[in-house]
Amino acid sequence: NAGVTQTPKFQVLKTGQSMTLQCAQDMNHEYMSWYRQDPGMGLRLIHYSVGAGITDQGEVPNGYNVSRSTTEDFPLRLLSAAPSQTSVYFCASSYPAGAGELFFGEGSRLTVL
């Protein structure tokens, strides 16, 4: 019973490096999203997708790209990492499409030096 799986759990990058945070869900959820959690800031929406082939920006999209080629996967790409992107990233999904009860992954802690 996997739910939402995120990899890697921890990552250290140097400024300017690129990487992809992986997210996969096995619940056939239409809606998937990425949040970042920073101290004192709560959870802020980065990007979301209401179905395969459809993505859109959330509150803090700058510096991140996403794609949704399948229902199951929703990777988050950092093209050129910056220290301001040091954060804990959470992937979440729900069904039906929308912002109802979200199921979250365990998080990916990213440090950019």
Next chain:
Amino acid sequence: DQQVKQNSPSLSVQEGRISILNCDYTNSMFDYFLWYKKYPAEGPTFLISISSIKDKNEDGRFTVFLNKSAKHLSLHIVPSQPGDSAVYFCAASATVSYSGGGADGLTFGKGTHLIIQP
């Protein structure tokens, strides 16, 4: 501009007593509200929700109250147990935004760290 506000960063309650966590919102379009619980090094997990057509929803020890005129909701935990120690996030959404495909996702508050003292 913070649309969902949790003004208490932390709250300490004795085991067995009632814990009351508060949340205020400013967006009149919000019509669905949720509480999430988060332990360290884990993702948030859904706790309880309430639709704007109700003013109360109960699930075991957890009750959420909604006061639409005051744009205020609260989560009551009775009785509080040590395992309730966690960060609690209030979240809100406007169903009209996602039903039309323009899903803005959930808007979260900054969280309240609840500490249950033995």
